[in-house]
Amino acid sequence: MTDNEIDDIDDGACPECGGTVAPDGRCWDCGADRPGFRAHVEIGTAGGAAGVSDRGRHRGVNADAMALATAGPWTVGVVCDGVSMAPRGERAARLAADVGAAALAARLAEGVLPETALAESALRAGRAVTALAVSPGAAPACTYAAGIAGREGIWSAWVGDSRVYWLPDEGPGTALTEDDTGELDVLAAWLGADAGEPAPRIRSYRPAVPGRLLLCTDGLWRHLPDPGALRTVADRGARHGTASAGRPLLAGARALVDHALAAGGQDNITALLLPVAAAAPGRPAATGPG
Known part of the structure; x- marks a missing residue:
């Protein structure tokens, strides 16, 4: 369901035998490692949504994953x-992102409410990881x-400590998620066979101004936990991103990832940005595509 991938430099055939490379960077057929597999990945859609994921400076494997999809007026993303x-956490992440985004786009295209689509897609992603x-x-876990941007507003759903932020073009931003963590920041919820059926929390918002929906992993937000700082870095990237001229969200995502790398890049880093228009006045909260 992902359209117009900008650059996924590490996907493709095994350089040793031409076989299929698995999500962990090893060939399914001969077992050879692919050097630099998914070390840096960039994706985008024709509508302007874009994401960047980087292995970081100290991890041997990029266990982050992201996916984008569109369905009529809806843009969806999963991190x-x-x-x-x-x-095999990297395998779980890639499967969950792909299954979640595909299911989310499919259900929105069928006209279900965004809240229903988010709950169902998280359940499908959880069952895929459990398998x-x-x-x-x-x-694996x-x-x-997940995030949705549409004519009537924005929606987010989450399990764990990957986050969704609303970054408006004007005014203060806000976090739309709350980390599922316990004492000492220990993860308290995740997708996987040892976690049971996922129970995602869902939040919606009707923005009065345009902006961006940011989905990210802790490799980014641990360096930039404040919505204002996230917006400042993304805006600066959009203004000065000459290599991605005409794609401001790609430039913004690159700037966010670069900031985390410059701060040490201790973990994998992923930033996914969805364009958000001001909610149409007088429209119902969620009516499906149309």
Whole structure:
């Protein structure tokens, strides 16, 4: 469901045998590693949404994943972060992002309410990740954050500590998610066989001004937790991003990732930006496409 990928420099055939490269960078057929697999990934849509994911400076594998899709007037995005203490977290994240975005776009195209689409797509993503487990003690896991931008407003859903922010062109921004963490910031909810059925929390907002919906992993927000700082960096990137002229959200996402890399890049880093128009006045909160 992702359209117009800008650059996914690490996807493709195995350089050794021409086989299929798995989500962890190893060939399904011969087992060879692909150097630099998914070290830096950029995606985008014709409508301007864009995302950047980077392995960071200290991780051997990029266990973050992102996906974009469109369905009529809707733009949707999903960002996931593989749980480092679980096996094959990178595989869980890529599967959850792809399944979640595809299911979300499909249900919106069918005319269901965004809240319903978000809940159902998170459930499908959770079941897909659960199916990866080979035993209760070997259960891949990941966080999950999804966002929708449409004519009537913006919506977010999440499980874990990947975040969604509203970054307006004017006025203060805000976080639309609350981390699922316990004492000492220990993750308290995730997708995976050892987590049970996901129970995503969902939040909606009707913006009065245009802006951007930002979905990101903790590799970004730990360096920039404040919505105002996130918007400042993204705006600066959009103004000065000559390499991505005509794609301000791509330039903004690049600037956010570059900021985290400059701050140390301790973790994988992902920033996904969806364009948001001011909500149409007088329209119902959610009516599906049309």
